[in-house]
Amino acid sequence: MNPIIQINNLNKSFGQVHALKSISLEVNESELFGIIGPDGAGKTTLFRTLATLYTPDSGNVSVLGYDVVRDYKKIRPLLGYMPGRFSLYQDLTVEENIRFFASVFGTTLEENYKLVEPVYRQIEPFKNRLAGDLSGGMKQKLALSCALIHKPRLLILDEPTTGVDAVSRVEFWDMLAILVKDVTIIVATPYMDEARRCNRVAFIQEGEILQVDTPEAIVKSFKKPLFGVSHKNRFKLIRALKNYPYSESVHTFGDSIHYTDQRDLPDLDGLKTYLHDMGLENVEIGTLIPGIEDSFMALVLKEANHA
Amino acid sequence: MPDKAIIAENLTRKFGDFTAVDQVSFDVEKGEIFGFLGANGAGKTTAIRILTGLLAPTSGKAFVAGLNVYTEMEKIKKSIGYMSQKFSLYDDLTVRENIRFYGGIYGLPRSILKQKTDEIIEIVGLGDAVNKRVASLPLGWKQKLAFSVSILHNPDIVFLDEPTSGVDPITRRQFWEMIYEASENGITIFVTTHYLDEAEYCDRVSIMVDGRIDALDTPAGLKKTFNADSIEEVFIRLARKEVWDERYQS
Incomplete structure (x- = not known):
């Protein structure tokens, strides 16, 4: 070519x-x-x-x-x-x-x-x-x-x-x-x-x-497991996730919050318990396939951490 | 009436033979984040101009913060905040000068203005940039600053016209967190956007087609009604027919 x-x-x-x-x-x-x-x-x-x-x-x-x-x-x-x-x-x-x-x-x-x-x-x-x-x-x-x-x-x-x-x-x-x-x-x-x-x-x-x-x-180069977390009080959920000691990235995305964890094997039950203690009940957590925008944001944040 | 932020009943605006807003009826609750969607030319801008006291309707009723859009336009302007993608801040004033200017327009006392200025600089993360001209700021910062300035006077309702167009994905999300916070503090948010993932962040969404509101519900409700996976799908299905008409009726 x-x-x-x-x-x-x-x-x-x-x-x-x-x-x-x-x-x-x-x-x-x-x-x-x-x-x-x-x-x-x-x-x-x-x-x-x-x-x-x-x-x-x-x-x-x-x-x-x-x-x-x-x-x-x-x-x-x-x-x-x-x-x-x-x-x-x-x-x-x-x-x-x-x-x-x-x-x-x-x-x-x-x-x-x-x-x-x-x-x-x-x-x-x-x-x-x-x-x-x-x-x-x-x-x-x-x-x-x-x-x-x-x-x-x-x-x-x-x-x-x-x-x-x-x-x-x-x-x-x-x-x-x-x-x-x-x-x-x-x-x-x-x-x-x-x-x-x-x-x-x-x-x-x-x-x-x-x-x-x-x-x-x-999209394939996005290696971390990506989770979709949802609760009707989105604002409270974002705050709680950002304050979670193991959280790596927290981004609102359509009807859920996209979340990655610092650990290679995230402890989802532990996360649920933490959110429950923060007053967020019945939080739903599911696994997601990352999209282009997830990849872009991960790249930008990686660059920012290197700088 | 005062329990609603906005009430519109059969609201209509004509320009000559053209009906830009066609018998539109809807309510917005206090503290709600209300997404106002529609294709280009569907009538969104005309509706916003009416609701912000800039344009009188041809017929129908509308109340904004309990005020009549026919007779209390000046009071409406004091009760609302407004920002758009195109113009909100003065590029050749510094950050601090812009805040002081808008504070002055809204008649904020000096002491409160000083405190608000510090708050905004903290929230937007401007730090040293406070004495820089707005023109030199990245778009994302500008838009976060413009939003803070639009709610400087603690309005009942803030109108946001495509506030995040062209803003990078990370700053776009920080912007929405500011919107959530304002909504938590009781400010009603009326927002338009072309990013349809942002429609999902709203409490309720209306979709305007050809001057009418063709759908109005929670994002989950709309997806259910239209049996769609995303608001984008709902939007395209509703707006398609308009494109169809435009293309094949000459």
């Missing part, structure tokens, strides 16, 4: 802020690759560097075999870049926007219709509506169509699903699963659950990459 993106020891600072700290990463052809991390982790800085909009302070970055500093003019026509902020022309219609982006890259809507069809077909019924009047989910679809219209070899999507409701998020990922047959995709998101939809993901936090792997392997 050919690496479409090769990053070697990339550093980037803005004044005192060290936004990217010695990042190394490879993305292969035809991958749907996720950069997962919270606000301020460095995702946008990384993507602007890949899009040849920022130059690295040090390190090497190549995209599609070209150097992002020296060969930026060769890279740009080959990229489809969707920035985090909606950046289409709000006072043009849906159709005018896509025709404009096509003409800038010297092509037409007709020529590449097949490629954008899975996305564009969904907004085509509204082709005469102003882009500014579209709902959030439809704006995302139009932006994606415009990023695709010149048949790029790499799609760079910076938080396409932030602030988008759960239904539109699921639909957006369904579309990416179709598109990745024709184009390599690198996508940033703060939603941990979206990692499942990627071939591989990189966890990023405070400018550092914590782990790169397939979602399955990341």
Whole structure:
């Protein structure tokens, strides 16, 4: 497989802020690759560097075999870049926007219709509506169509699903699963659950990459037994668990508290007795299969303990 | 009436031909954590603007902290706290200046303000950052600070509009622990979120579709009614039909 993106020891600072700290990463052809991390982790800085909009302070970055500093003019026509902020022309219609982006890259809507069809077909019924009047989910679809219209070899999507409701998020990922047959995709998101939809993901936090792997392997690397503890007074339960001398991690999670113990063989009866003594009766404790978010938090806490 | 934090009866708001909020009825108990969910464009923001005294309804009734949304808007504003993902604090003021500014707006006496400031710095774990400009803080800290500031004047109800969007998973949970604590202290929490695991942290959840509340129950009750494993599944099933309409009716 050919690496479409090769990053070697990339550093980037803005004044005192060290936004990217010695990042190394490879993305292969035809991958749907996720950069997962919270606000301020460095995702946008990384993507602007890949899009040849920022130059690295040090390190090497190549995209599609070209150097992002020296060969930026060769890279740009080959990229489809969707920035985090909606950046289409709000006072043009849906159709005018896509025709404009096509003409800038010297092509037409007709020529590449097949490629954008899975996305564009969904907004085509509204082709005469102003882009500014579209709902959030439809704006995302139009932006994606415009990023695709010149048949790029790499799609760079910076938080396409932030602030988008759960239904539109699921639909957006369904579309990416179709598109990745024709184009390599690198996508940033703060939603941990979206990692499942990627071939591989990189966890990023405070400018550092914590782990790169397939979602399955990341979940498998969570070795500790994980328990789900529930009681109707969640607040009291969290406090009690955090004060338990053997507790390692305590995180609220859906309808239960996810708990790991410092000991290799946790004493659940002892824990129940302790909770009972704290006034929490009929606590339920079950074994859980860890998810992506459990793994991410465990990694972050491990880093914090090392620092 | 005073035993409920919020009462809405057939609450409606139209913009021209468009009905953003369509005969919505619900109650929120005092001290409850109430999750207010809905797809983009379902009418959540309009409803929140009415309940916070910023927008008059077209018809129907609503009382917030026992106050009428038609006639007592200014009193409502004093009885509630509000924070959103987009704007809550002044980026170019320091942490301390922000707290002092909001304390001043809500008319807190100097001595109480001083004590509250120390409390917030302790709770949020700000320490040395108290004299830093808010712009330089990580988002998670900012949001925890914004929440503390929104309940500075000990309001009856606090409205939280997507308070945790983009916040890292660990800080997001610390934020919810602050919400639980405020609720323990008797403050009613009215919260919107796109993280549907957070819906499970609420006492009750409503789901808004096309300007109406299509479902309202405890998280466990909703999952049972819809025979679903998670609130996300319930949400997608309810909101799907709206997406369907939008896509196929031109």
